[in-house]
Amino acid sequence: MSLRIVVTVKYVPDATGDRHFADDLTVDRDDVDGLLSELDEYAVEQALQIADEADDAEITVLTVGPEDAKDALRKALSMGADKAIHVEDDDLHGTDAIGTSLVLAKAIEKAGYDLVISGMASTDGTMGVVPALLAERLGVPQVTLLSEVSVEDGVVKGRRDGDSASEQLEASLPAVVSVTDQSGEARYPSFKGIMAAKKKPVESWDLSDLDLEAGEVGLEGAYTVVDSATQRPARTAGTIVKDEGEGGKQLAEFLAGQKFI
Amino acid sequence: MAEVLVYVDHVDGAVRKPTLELLTLARRIGEPVAVALGAGAAATAGALAEHGAVKVLTHEAAEYADYLVVPKVDALQAAYDAVSPAAVLVPSSAEGKEIAARLALRIGSGVITDAVDLEAGDEGPVATQSAFAASFTTKTRVAKGTPVITVKPNSAPVEAAPAAGSVEALDVTFSAQATGTKVTARTPRESTGRPELTEAAIVVSGGRGVNGSENFGLIESLADSLGAAVGASRAAVDAGWYPHTNQVGQTGKSVSPQLYIANGISGAIQHRAGMQTSKTIVAVNKDAEAPIFDLVDYGVVGDLFDVVPQLTEEINSRKG
Ligand SMILES: Cc1cc2nc3c(=O)[nH]c(=O)nc-3n(C[C@H](O)[C@H](O)[C@H](O)COP(=O)(O)OP(=O)(O)OC[C@H]3O[C@@H](n4cnc5c(N)ncnc54)[C@H](O)[C@@H]3O)c2cc1C
Ligand SMILES: Cc1cc2nc3c(=O)[nH]c(=O)nc-3n(C[C@H](O)[C@H](O)[C@H](O)COP(=O)(O)OP(=O)(O)OC[C@H]3O[C@@H](n4cnc5c(N)ncnc54)[C@H](O)[C@@H]3O)c2cc1C
Numbered sequence: 033m034s035l036r037i038v039v040t041v042k043y044v045p046d047a048t049g050d051r052h053f054a055d056d057l058t059v060d061r062d063d064v065d066g067l068l069s070e071l072d073e074y075a076v077e078q079a080l081q082i083a084d085e086a087d088d089a090e091i092t093v094l095t096v097g098p099e100d101a102k103d104a105l106r107k108a109l110s111m112g113a114d115k116a117i118h119v120e121d122d123d124l125h126g127t128d129a130i131g132t133s134l135v136l137a138k139a140i141e142k143a144g145y146d147l148v149i150s151g152m153a154s155t156d157g158t159m160g161v162v163p164a165l166l167a168e169r170l171g172v173p174q175v176t177l178l179s180e181v182s183v184e185d186g187v188v189k190g191r192r193d194g195d196s197a198s199e200q201l202e203a204s205l206p207a208v209v210s211v212t213d214q215s216g217e218a219r220y221p222s223f224k225g226i227m228a229a230k231k232k233p234v235e236s237w238d239l240s241d242l243d244l245e246a247g248e249v250g251l252e253g254a255y256t257v258v259d260s261a262t263q264r265p266a267r268t269a270g271t272i273v274k275d276e277g278e279g280g281k282q283l284a285e286f287l288a289g290q291k292f293i
Numbered sequence: 294m295a296e297v298l299v300y301v302d303h304v305d306g307a308v309r310k311p312t313l314e315l316l317t318l319a320r321r322i323g324e325p326v327a328v329a330l331g332a333g334a335a336a337t338a339g340a341l342a343e344h345g346a347v348k349v350l351t352h353e354a355a356e357y358a359d360y361l362v363v364p365k366v367d368a369l370q371a372a373y374d375a376v377s378p379a380a381v382l383v384p385s386s387a388e389g390k391e392i393a394a395r396l397a398l399r400i401g402s403g404v405i406t407d408a409v410d411l412e413a414g415d416e417g418p419v420a421t422q423s424a425f426a427a428s429f430t431t432k433t434r435v436a437k438g439t440p441v442i443t444v445k446p447n448s449a450p451v452e453a454a455p456a457a458g459s460v461e462a463l464d465v466t467f468s469a470q471a472t473g474t475k476v477t478a479r480t481p482r483e484s485t486g487r488p489e490l491t492e493a494a495i496v497v498s499g500g501r502g503v504n505g506s507e508n509f510g511l512i513e514s515l516a517d518s519l520g521a522a523v524g525a526s527r528a529a530v531d532a533g534w535y536p537h538t539n540q541v542g543q544t545g546k547s548v549s550p551q552l553y554i555a556n557g558i559s560g561a562i563q564h565r566a567g568m569q570t571s572k573t574i575v576a577v578n579k580d581a582e583a584p585i586f587d588l589v590d591y592g593v594v595g596d597l598f599d600v601v602p603q604l605t606e607e608i609n610s611r612k613g
Contacts, residue, residue: 047543047562051425071544129394130403155543156425158566159406160387161394164362168395173473174362177387179537189477192361193537195386196304200478201361207474213544214537255403259432261424267574267588274581275595280603283575284611286591290573292495292519292552293611 035089035183038145039079040136040166041072041108043101044156051156056251057258058126059156061098068104072151073218076108078211079149080219082183090114092143096124096135102234109229110221117143121238126251129157133165135249138242140170147188150210152177163210173203179214295323295379298372299346300392302384303329306336310492311384311446316344318411318449322418323379325456326350328372328463330365331357335460342458344451350375350463361474362388366395368465373400375463378439380418382411385443393443402438409448409549409570418442426543426566446491447549482538490522490539495552496571498524498541499534500564502557502578502597506534511601512556518608524548524568526558542567556597560585577601 045051049064076093083089093108095101096119105116119139127135140148148170153160160177167174175181178190178201188207192199193214221229239246247253273282287293297319302309312327319325327346329337334351341349350372356364369392373381383393390406397404408420418440422431435441490496497519499512509523516523525535527542541548543563553571558564560576560583568574569588576585581594593600 047426051428053424053429053431057431128403130398133398152544158543159390159394161390161404161406164391164394165398168366168398168470171470173470174391175474176361176391194388195482195538197479197481199361199476199480201474202477203474255397255435255437256405257434257436259419259434261429261431264423264428264430267590270574270586270590270592272581272586272589272592272594275593275600277599278603279577279593279595279600280605281607283577283591283593283600283604284607286575287552287608288611290552292573293608 035083035086036144036146037079037083037089037091038140038143038148039075039091039093039108039113040148040150040162041076041093041095041104042069042151042154043067043095043097043104044069044154047155053261056126057261058251061100066100066103068107069151069155071153071155071213073111074211074213074215075149075151076111076113077218078181078215080112082147082181086183092117094136094139094143095119096132096139105234106229107221109232110226111219112225115232116234118234118236119238119242120236123239123246123250126254127249128254128256129159129161129165130255131249131253133162133169135242135244136162137166137169138244139237140166142242146205147183148208150208152210152212163208167208170208173207175201175203175207176210177212178209179212181209181211181215296326296376297323298369298376298378298381299325299327300369300381300383300389301327301329301337301341302386302389303333303337306333308337308340309384310451311444313340313344313451314446314449315382315384315444316341316346317452318444319382320345320454321411322413326376326378328369330368338458338460342456343453345454345456346458347456349458349460351460352463352465354465356467356471359476360472361476362391362395363473364467364471365392366399367468367471368463369396370399371465372463373439380440380442383441383443385445390443393441397438397441400438402441403435405433405435405440405442408442408444411442411444423570426562427569445547445549487516488520488522490524490546491548493522493548493550495519495521496524496541496548496550497521497554497556498526498558499529499556500526500558501528501532503529503534509535511598515554515601515605518605518612526564555585556601558585559583560588
């Protein structure tokens with residue numbers, strides 16, 4: 033039987049651009065280029081490797097995001113994923129982590145899955161909680177933050193490098209996995225991959241396709257509110273000296289003045 | 294007065310510093326009730342009482358070490374049901390965030406991660422978060438349910454505030470999901486004898502400019518002269534010069550020490566994301582145009598192989 037892999041990918045504003053908040057305190061997506069979150073490329077890569085090892089596998093990439101989020105799906109398809117699902121609805125604007133996990137979980141269930149693979153964190157919200165929330169909602173094992181992962185005979189195994197220990201984990205499928213940027217370099221799409229991606233199917237679903245009401249998601253349904261967002265004042269310009277042979281001593285003098293020595 | 298649940302991060306009964314910082318923040322909102330799980334849980338009570346815990350709920354079971362995350366969520370939920378707190382605070386480690394999120398979902402609440410400050414407000418606790426590599430500061434609240442908030446290390450001072458800290462056994466029934474993900478082997482990290490990176494008052498980091506694992510000794514010597522932790526950029530980690538556990542930045546640790554010294558690090562946005570909230574920032578870089586200099590309080594344009602050893606020697610002689 034075919035191994036059904038769903039990879040969740042997020043469309044995010046480019047971190048090297050001038051990211052800021054819109055008037056309603058949601059992420060401004062109009063003035064900064066968007067792209068597939070770099071950390072989700074690692075999830076696509078591991079999905080491709082797991083699919084290679086399996087006799088028969090199908091990779092679906094799934095995103096919840098605005099119209100332009102299709103770019104993220106196209107990138108994942110050009111890396112080699114088989115098909116894509118785009119959940120898009122105006123009422124999703126401003127959805128928080130609890131709401132996003134609801135929409136993703138509904139879509140994953142509708143798509144059908146044996147294995148969900150997510151990134152370790154998005155590069156904009158950076159919470160690192162959506163995979164755990166998906167496992168909770170789907171009622172399946174959470175096997176997260178893996179720097180090494182493999183699937184064999186319906187069992188997923190991996191290594192999680194935590195703060196105080198490195199752990200070997202094991203769980204039966206179906207399961208939710210997330211992988212870190214230590215899991216292995218993500219491939220670049222080949223020219224052939226880019227051409228092939230243009231013909232791969234991208235389905236669009238809205239809230240009604242997932243039996244969700246507008247009030248359950250979006251700014252209105254959010255469990256959290258942002259009261260204000262202020263730009264951090266630029267750090268006051270510091271003293272910069274050129275080393276003419278005494279640079280280390282000058283720095284020591286500064287540190288002593290600040291009572292660090 | 295309302296009670297506030299504080300999830301305790303400890304190693305065999307030794308309470309880690311970020312948990313004591315949480316007690317300081319919890320006291321701004323109500324009376325801290327601590328939850329300590331796993332081997333050594335009862336031994337945490339002394340330190341927690343000294344810093345304001347009125348009660349310490351403990352539960353020891355093999356499940357906490359043998360299975361990932363879910364047993365801890367079950368226990369925290371049991372504590373939530375027993376106490377009906379005004380808020381739940383959890384240290385912002387990778388695991389802490391996962392525990393917090395799952396608890397929030399179960400109790401119908403919102404979750405806020407990586408707070409750097411917390412105050413009482415008219416409509417519940419107000420968290421301060423930093424966004425977009427710390428270029429923005431946001432004030433955030435949980436609008437539904439009991440706020441579940443994770444707080445980054447070094448976000449509050451540790452304060453002595455003696456309280457009863459009476460130990461009570463927590464009743465925990467594990468859910469069906471608790472044994473879903475088995476931990477089949479565990480290799481504890483070897484201690485370096487240096488302070489924990491996220492908790493350290495001073496962090497000394499090296500980047501691609503250090504040019505080889507053999508040269509990281511220079512960075513370590515400087516760190517040791519200051520009693521500091523050692524950090525590294527992803528370039529240095531990817532090159533295999535220093536362990537990933539020491540990586541500072543978006544996909545490594547986020548640090549907020551009193552002093553951060555960047556050596557041979559250019560200051561890419563993903564590195565800044567992990568260190569930009571440091572109080573004092575110092576850099577040594579041979580390129581006067583390196584973006585790291587935009588952040589510094591003091592910078593030396595020069596070769597780190599000259600500057601760092603001289604600095605270390607000067608510090609050691611001043612101490613000596
Ligand atoms: C600066 C900032 C701070 C925020 N703080 C909070 C907060 O404290 N509480 C809160 O509830 N919300 C918060 N949000 C909103 C939250 O980021 C979004 O709701 C988001 O969709 C989920 O969180 P994340 O992006 O941090 O995901 P993470 O949990 O970091 O993402 C992990 C993985 O989940 C998958 N994933 C996440 N989002 C999507 C998606 N839309 N489509 C497909 N896959 C996805 C990806 O595989 C990703 O790698 C914040 C947003 C920003 C920009
Ligand atoms: C999704 C994503 C996540 C990332 N996460 C992280 C992260 O967590 N942490 C992180 O650090 N990076 C991260 N990066 C990588 C980041 O973009 C940079 O590539 C990285 O920080 C560069 O490391 P560096 O400053 O050491 O190297 P470089 O940018 O190559 O800079 C080296 C610096 O050393 C200086 N130098 C060289 N020789 C000497 C000398 N002898 N004396 C003094 N100075 C010298 C040079 O002038 C230069 O400024 C991430 C990137 C992506 C895309």
